[in-house]
Amino acid sequence: MADAALAGKTIAVLATDGFEQVELTKPVEALKAAGAEVHIVALKAGRIQGFKHHEKGDTTLVDRILAEADPAAYAGLVLPGGVINPDALRIDEDAITFIRMFLDASKPIAAICHGPWTLIDAGGVKGRRMTSWRSLRTDLTNAGADWVDEEVVVDNGLVTSRNPDDLPAFCAKMIEEFAEGRHDKG
Numbered sequence: 001m002a003d004a005a006l007a008g009k010t011i012a013v014l015a016t017d018g019f020e021q022v023e024l025t026k027p028v029e030a031l032k033a034a035g036a037e038v039h040i041v042a043l044k045a046g047r048i049q050g051f052k053h054h055e056k057g058d059t060t061l062v063d064r065i066l067a068e069a070d071p072a073a074y075a076g077l078v079l080p081g082g083v084i085n086p087d088a089l090r091i092d093e094d095a096i097t098f099i100r101m102f103l104d105a106s107k108p109i110a111a112i113c114h115g116p117w118t119l120i121d122a123g124g125v126k127g128r129r130m131t132s133w134r135s136l137r138t139d140l141t142n143a144g145a146d147w148v149d150e151e152v153v154v155d156n157g158l159v160t161s162r163n164p165d166d167l168p169a170f171c172a173k174m175i176e177e178f179a180e181g182r183h184d185k186g
Contacts, residue, residue: 005179007035009075014066014098014118016043018084021050021057022164023112027078030171036178039063039074043092051082066094071101076178081113081133081163090121099124106182108157110174112167116140116160129153130160157183 011031015024024040031038040063042048047059071077077099079086089095099122102109111119116132117139119125126144131153140147152161152169159177161170177183 003033003175004035005175006031006075009035009178010037010039010073011076011078011178012039012041012064012069012071012074013078013080014041014089014095015048015060015080016085016088016095017049018082018088019048019050019060019080020082020085020113020164021052022167023080023082023115024050024060024078026164026167027080027110027112027171027174030175031078031178034175034179036075039069041066041069041098043088043095051084066092066098069098071098071105071107074102074107075181076108076110076174077102078174079109079111079115079118081111081115083114086114086117090118096121106157106184108159108174108177108180108183110159110170110177112161112170113163116145119158124158128158129155130158131162132160133162 042062050057103124113133120143129146151166159173
């Protein structure tokens with residue numbers, strides 16, 4: 001029986017070619033099981049290429065191209081990792097603007113593995129307690145984050161995890177934060 005914690009909410013998953021497959025598919029499955037409508041938002045229409053570490057995985061159908069996606073229509077944002085995916089997104093002005101609009105509106109964001117890279121460019125890590133894939137530690141610390149090595153970290157609506165092993169905890173906290181909704185900057 002599906003949980004209805006997110007019934008009536010639409011969640012965006014921002015990704016492009018090179019996303020870590022399980023870091024997109026497992027959160028999407030969890031969100032749908034919790035009753036959310038989920039849109040895969042990407043830089044291009046059609047399908048985007050997933051990876052299983054360094055090997056190509058499956059492709060995923062894009063629901064909305066970024067140019068046509070309105071952040072106001074979404075209750076939350078998921079940022080999957082993979083090295084290629086966030087590296088491509090963080091140099092795309094429209095992707096950074098999209099992420100920044102969630103930050104400015106105090107909407108919950110869930111970012112895993114390399115996904116937090118994009119939050120640096122969107123100006124969303126300074127003063128935040130968070131985690132990530134360990135190679136991002138210096139980048140996040142230099143951008144003002146309080147980086148910790150923990151399975152899942154929640155800081156005022158921002159959910160972060162280190163890697164695919166953390167997905168069960170990540171998905172549970174993501175659903176909890178998305179159900180709570182906007183988090184006042186306090």
